[in-house]
Amino acid sequence: MPQRSSNLGGQPPGAADSSLPLPVRELVVEVQGGVAGTPGLDSVAEEIPVALVYNGVSYAVMMASPTNLEDFALGFSMTEGILNGADQLFDLEVVASELGLSVEMHIAGECLARLKARRRNFAGRTGCGLCGVESLEQAIPAVARVTPAPVPGDGAVQRGLAHLREHQQLQEQTGATHAAAWCDSRGHIVCAREDVGRHNALDKLIGAQLQSFGDDAFRDGFVLVSSRASYEMVQKCASVGIACLVALSAPTALAIRLARQAGMTLIAFARPGRHVIYHRSEPQTEEANHD
Structure with a gap:
């Protein structure tokens, strides 16, 4: 049975919901460097498939650390151009299964229409930004202009x-x-x-x-x-x-x-x-x- 977690309200950095996979695993390893290997423990970062689902429509699967998923879902939705503002994300729920995690979101109707018009399914590897792009024209979208600000000293x-x-x-x-x-x-x-x-x-x-x-x-x-x-x-x-x-x-x-x-x-x-x-x-x- 899938396990569901609201994750609403945010979490502190690195925090993990008790129903979600841990972000760090302790594993027994063999340490080399002498005449013979010696056993030891190593802390290893977890990497989980995270599906981003909007009003029941699956949009993307990203490999990510299983922490701060509410922040991730909102930030991804904004930088992908799915949402124009945080107020267009009405609800969010994280569902855990044996295969990974799903972040199920309820968004405004006009955002869903825009998503469906440009929908792409891809497995997003941690170092990949072009998975699912079908043409050279799609590879580098136009960049938005920003309001100039003082350069930090x-x-x-x-x-x-x-x-x-x-x-x-x-x-x-x-x-x-x-x-x-x-x-x-x-x-x-x-x-x-x-x-x-x-x-x-x-x-x-x-x-x-x-x-x-x-x-x-x-x-x-x-x-x-x-x-x-x-x-x-x-x-x-x-x-x-x-x-x-x-x-x-x-x-x-x-x-x-x-x-x-x-x-x-x-x-x-x-x-x-x-x-x-x-x-x-x-x-x-x-x-x-x-x-």
């Missing part, structure tokens, strides 16, 4: 970097997850989410922020991600009006082009003591320069 970027690890509980245990965090204009981390997939972590963060702050979710701050800055990450940020994306790793050339089209600030190779600005939405303010 070095102090703000460094402050976010310095505290990101504190919000990466699953990564600390397993070494296998990505994080996405929303930082305010001074670099203080307001919210963070983790997942085995970098896109999923960003969707979870977007969903959590929208539930908590609505239209003010992405005002005066920036997104900090533990991954590279791929074009999908830029698209997702632009789709909800995020004006600045900061990545620990490298950007792709396409991500830089899309950031320019969106009018978004793109910062990458953010490391202790330095970062690289690949595009800025507008000149730095005096306040940001002296942060």
